[in-house]
Amino acid sequence: MKKDVTLGLEVVNRYESNLLNTASQALGMLDEVNAPNVVGHLDTYHMNIEESNFVQPVLACGKRLG
Numbered sequence: 001m002k003k004d005v006t007l008g009l010e011v012v013n014r015y016e017s018n019l020l021n022t023a024s025q026a027l028g029m030l031d032e033v034n035a036p037n038v039v040g041h042l043d044t045y046h047m048n049i050e051e052s053n054f055v056q057p058v059l060a061c062g063k064r065l066g
Contacts, residue, residue, distance in 0.1 A: 008041040008066040013049040021050050023057030030064055039066030 009029060011020045020026050026040040040061050044054065051057050058065070 005037060006066055007035075007038045009038065010041040010043060011046055011050070012043070013046045015049075016046075021046075023047075023051065023061050027061060027064065040064050041066055 009020060009026055011023060011026045014021050020029060023040065023042060026042075030038060030040060042057060042061065042065065047054055047057060
């Protein structure tokens with residue numbers, strides 16, 4: 001049976017995890033997974049620590065955000 005589930009991978013700061021810390025890393029992971037139901041999740045708290053601005057990461061992820 002098919003389930004309609006979307007998995008959002010949240011990017012967190014380096015003090016909480018070393019897996020996905022930037023939008024660029026999230027895009028790399030999304031490319032590796034290559035599944036339409038897996039999306040990125042950007043959080044402004046973590047972005048404030050890891051990204052140089054808020055606009056470019058959001059634009060880079062675009063439709064791959066959930």
